[in-house]
Amino acid sequence: MSLEEPVIAIVGSGAVGSYYGGRLAQHGHDVHFLFRSDYQMVRRDGLRVKSPDGDFAIAADALRAYDRPEAMPKADLVLIALKATANHVYQPLIRPMIKDDTILLTVQNGLGNERQLAALFGTERVMGGLAFVCLNRMPDGVILHLDHGLLQIGEFIGGATPRLRRVAEMFNLSGVQCQPIDNLSYGRWEKLVWNIPFNGLGAVMDTPTDILIGTEAGLTLVTGLMAEVIEAAAAAGGIHFPPDMIERKINHTKSMGAYRTSMQIDRQEGRELEIEAILGEPLRAADSAGVRTPSLRMLYHLARLAKDSDRNKPRSR
Amino acid sequence: MSLEEPVIAIVGSGAVGSYYGGRLAQHGHDVHFLFRSDYQMVRRDGLRVKSPDGDFAIAADALRAYDRPEAMPKADLVLIALKATANHVYQPLIRPMIKDDTILLTVQNGLGNERQLAALFGTERVMGGLAFVCLNRMPDGVILHLDHGLLQIGEFIGGATPRLRRVAEMFNLSGVQCQPIDNLSYGRWEKLVWNIPFNGLGAVMDTPTDILIGTEAGLTLVTGLMAEVIEAAAAAGGIHFPPDMIERKINHTKSMGAYRTSMQIDRQEGRELEIEAILGEPLRAADSAGVRTPSLRMLYHLARLAKDSDRNKPRSR
Numbered sequence: 043m044s045l046e047e048p049v050i051a052i053v054g055s056g057a058v059g060s061y062y063g064g065r066l067a068q069h070g071h072d073v074h075f076l077f078r079s080d081y082q083m084v085r086r087d088g089l090r091v092k093s094p095d096g097d098f099a100i101a102a103d104a105l106r107a108y109d110r111p112e113a114m115p116k117a118d119l120v121l122i123a124l125k126a127t128a129n130h131v132y133q134p135l136i137r138p139m140i141k142d143d144t145i146l147l148t149v150q151n152g153l154g155n156e157r158q159l160a161a162l163f164g165t166e167r168v169m170g171g172l173a174f175v176c177l178n179r180m181p182d183g184v185i186l187h188l189d190h191g192l193l194q195i196g197e198f199i200g201g202a203t204p205r206l207r208r209v210a211e212m213f214n215l216s217g218v219q220c221q222p223i224d225n226l227s228y229g230r231w232e233k234l235v236w237n238i239p240f241n242g243l244g245a246v247m248d249t250p251t252d253i254l255i256g257t258e259a260g261l262t263l264v265t266g267l268m269a270e271v272i273e274a275a276a277a278a279g280g281i282h283f284p285p286d287m288i289e290r291k292i293n294h295t296k297s298m299g300a301y302r303t304s305m306q307i308d309r310q311e312g313r314e315l316e317i318e319a320i321l322g323e324p325l326r327a328a329d330s331a332g333v334r335t336p337s338l339r340m341l342y343h344l345a346r347l348a349k350d351s352d353r354n355k356p357r358s359r
Numbered sequence: 360m361s362l363e364e365p366v367i368a369i370v371g372s373g374a375v376g377s378y379y380g381g382r383l384a385q386h387g388h389d390v391h392f393l394f395r396s397d398y399q400m401v402r403r404d405g406l407r408v409k410s411p412d413g414d415f416a417i418a419a420d421a422l423r424a425y426d427r428p429e430a431m432p433k434a435d436l437v438l439i440a441l442k443a444t445a446n447h448v449y450q451p452l453i454r455p456m457i458k459d460d461t462i463l464l465t466v467q468n469g470l471g472n473e474r475q476l477a478a479l480f481g482t483e484r485v486m487g488g489l490a491f492v493c494l495n496r497m498p499d500g501v502i503l504h505l506d507h508g509l510l511q512i513g514e515f516i517g518g519a520t521p522r523l524r525r526v527a528e529m530f531n532l533s534g535v536q537c538q539p540i541d542n543l544s545y546g547r548w549e550k551l552v553w554n555i556p557f558n559g560l561g562a563v564m565d566t567p568t569d570i571l572i573g574t575e576a577g578l579t580l581v582t583g584l585m586a587e588v589i590e591a592a593a594a595a596g597g598i599h600f601p602p603d604m605i606e607r608k609i610n611h612t613k614s615m616g617a618y619r620t621s622m623q624i625d626r627q628e629g630r631e632l633e634i635e636a637i638l639g640e641p642l643r644a645a646d647s648a649g650v651r652t653p654s655l656r657m658l659y660h661l662a663r664l665a666k667d668s669d670r671n672k673p674r675s676r
Contacts, residue, residue, distance in 0.1 A: 247563070247661065249668045259663035266657075336653035340583075344564065344661075346576035351566045 051117035051139045057177035059123030064089050068098045069216035074106045074114050081109040083183050093187035116141040122148040126319030149173045152319025156198040168198035172229045192219045196226030231275035239267040242341040244306035251301040270335040274328035317345045368434035368456045374494035376440030381406050385415045386533035391423045391431050398426040400500050410504035433458040439465040443636030466490045469636025473515040485515035489546045509536045513543030548592035556584040559658045561623035568618040587652040591645035634662045
């Protein structure tokens, strides 16, 4: 990657892609955004972000917005922030931007994104990121940055390489706290310890986090699922978490109040659920490693049933 | 039980109790009905049944309706059709009607009702019944008998005794098809093979039977639960079903169309769910027998979570 004047492409310019890409553009980088449904709106209104770290906007005539990847320049870094339900369009969306040394950095949810990118475009290109950020997109298109913003990034294969550090430095100099990490897999599984119970049960039961940890039945389900994910991480990823991991995650969740996870909101809004990335891939990883995860398996099928069931009934939510 | 002029008490005169008791009264038996919330209505309107086997009504002045058990005569036969969520009031409701040779026949759902009655009133009194009947209560109080009506009855302990045959004969002579069965436990567990997946998933997911068997995810969940219940029945009840039991149950369900189970309807209407009788008791029986039933366990906790979660949110259904 050319460090001085990197060409950066954002694929999947929802709230996450627009926020991180916007910060890079705000700090003088050459950022090109691929939009889909929002293209007409940003052509008219530009990109607007309200944030505790400082509001900013990129005017419509200064924003490098595209509605098709073929019109975009070859990129040094492609930041992928698609919903994981759109991974079947990796090839047509990303291929046009790739040159010899293009780095692909996926900040998508769940498991399997790096592997799928590696299979299509080559293992050596791929990095993964964990975005600890709370973002909402308002009806008028303004992106509301609610809290946090830490981005942890790691190589798909290998530890903290020089190029990983360069990418991290670029984010840090652009107002995004970014940590290069040695073991991306550890981070991915740690996120799953939380995401599997709270996104899964949240969507299936339409229940926010405070009810899930504040009732005996909910807490039994949550901690049972966490224990299975921790076992799967050990067998499938060789990852060993500290013994008080579950307690830590529950305590952290207490501080969040009545939080609705993205999958619960997606279901309420009638959008696609990231079932395979958050539930299906970890289940298959556990199965391949020979670990029994009966609660995760049932949750996966319940989420699929919820999706099929919603399709068959009139919207009442 | 005095066969010639038995005094019959109906405890829990909802649709099931009113229908079976009404048939007995229609055929000249001395039937006394204990009502709760419907008492004022039946005092005014009597009991009205619409049925493919013949409509009938018992006028208000001919109906022996009571609002408290102390006012009722001692009974030869007490038919118990309470919701299983009301079993904690067995003692005050039933005790006043009991004399030396009173028979208690529970036609309630799920597991554990006979055992609880036996613990309170003596094992030798207790019979259980499986009511294969479709009944709806209309807003105006009319009971709509939709289909079927077979009542299978068995001794809690022991096979087809002479008194069991006498009770069965009384029903058969009163327009209710009734079979005495040798093994009540077999019948209870067979009903659970169906009730656990369809009532449990129906309530938790708010999904009717056609979606549960018509989607890959639903069918996976249903057949997985059935397999666990069949294993639990073998270990906990010594019951061995034919090898094509699951296939039979699925085929039977296909003929039912988009059927909403009682637990799904109870949840939609904001009523109490029979979680312990249909899910909790079978789970505890499996646990005691040392059988692993992880899907049943999860379903049990999900149903409890659904109950707690509904209590915490505004009614939106």
